[in-house]
Amino acid sequence: MTDSDSLIKLITKEFSGEISDNEKQRLENELSGSSDKQRIFNYLKVRWEAAGRLKPSVTVAIPWDDVRERIIRQVQQPAPPSRMKQVFLKSRWYYVAATIFFLVAMVFLLTREFKTNMVKHQALYEPVTVLLPDSSTVWLNTGATLHYREDYNEERRAIKLVGEGFFDVIANENKPFIITTNETQITVLGTSFNAKDQVGDAFAEVTVVTGKVAFYAADNQRSGEILTPGYKGIYDKNTGLFTKTRNTNLNFLSWKDHKLIFKAASLTEVITVLENYFKKEIKSRNDRLLSCQFTMEFDSPSMEEVLEVLAISAGIEYELVNETYYLTGPGCD
Structure with a gap:
């Protein structure tokens, strides 16, 4: 399932009242991390509530994949124009049409949202240094990959890290620096730290050199640790538990220095x-x-x-x- 598919499904569950606590937290994380997604959500919520005031005479259960396929077909192959016919607002057909309009609009808007160009940096054979648009600096260890949107720093500072990297982040209280790894999320204002989350490893780690870092699970911001200089946070991917400890590894930056x-x-x-x-x-x-x-x-x-x-x-x-x-x-x- 793509990112847009996942978000569409979460929004649909939220509006229909079928969303779980964990799914609601994931949706809140998605919306808080993107003003574009929040605007789309607000726009669709108004339309959903308007459609909800029309009471349908039947309830139909359709598998999500079928609904998605029908929506995509309508977006890609719009029906030819037909003669206008008189309809009544209270009819179930208007309700169905309004609901379909909502879903089509959601797919269109979210698809457009996810088409934003991405910038990719990869350390294939040796460590590399990356200067971000806000002048923050990232050192990527061999094998690591860094992704961020082309509009990075316009409204937010968010990146995706796979592997290990050291970050020296320029302070900006209005734009927190957010790193998403395979299973964790790191939020800072201005600091320097090492983050490591290798695919296949049982643990993800963050070691702070300066400043303060919030280190938590990507799908649960209520669970995590606040790390200060000299401390290391360890996330167990199997148990979902965090451990905070003094960093005694003198060589944790040997790959960089x-x-x-x-x-x-x-x-x-x-x-x-x-x-x-x-x-x-x-x-x-x-x-x-x-x-x-x-x-x-x-x-x-x-x-x-x-x-x-x-x-x-x-x-x-x-x-x-x-x-x-x-x-x-x-x-x-």
């Missing part, structure tokens, strides 16, 4: 960071190595540069076999 920092970190922690940064697999052939601790910093290092420091510090030897690094050595007590 190309710096690696370790302070009394075990080899297990070092391996996790290196695998994430270099996208290479590392295995230890001696479990005693994993308890060794390291304090070191690197600026734009190569894998070999880091491994050489490990070799000097703890007598570790390494070899590359089929794209996997294997570590050997006596280990630490």
Whole structure:
């Protein structure tokens, strides 16, 4: 189902009184995020209420897909003009005609709304930097995609993020900055933070550097966390629960700044960071190595540069076999 189909269905349920609490919240989110959609909703509400004052003599239940197909056929292939016939406002045929007019108008207006051109930025092979029209800056990690409307910043600042990105947002109290990911939504006024929501991951994360961020589920703004500098929000996609915790990961921006920092970190922690940064697999052939601790910093290092420091510090030897690094050595007590 397309975005316009989903919104049409929500509006229809709202006007017919069949909308659930969750669906009502989703509709409110959609309308609050777009003044165009709100105007369309208000326009259609007036027409619906006018049609509702005409009492039909029959009630017909028609599957949504059938209704949608009939509406689209009428929009795409309008009936040829015919001679005017006298009708009575109280007849059920006028009610049906008014209802069809409402639905056709809704499809037409919402289809036009969703035809607004979109701008797309994608980091295919390496991180890229994107300067938004409001001078906010986004750093996209490799594999991430950013979408926003061509009229971004005219009335609102809203973007769609797939993957991981770091945001430095220009403050504007009149236009909150709204990010939608696969399953969450982030709202800020002016701040800098890292957002990560990879397709297939069990968790979505937001880590705040400056300012304040509202982090909540895309379909439920009542559930979420307010995050301040130094804190990280974690959303469990399976349970729908949020966790707020201090950020202890010194390397959460290594993909952006190309710096690696370790302070009394075990080899297990070092391996996790290196695998994430270099996208290479590392295995230890001696479990005693994993308890060794390291304090070191690197600026734009190569894998070999880091491994050489490990070799000097703890007598570790390494070899590359089929794209996997294997570590050997006596280990630490």
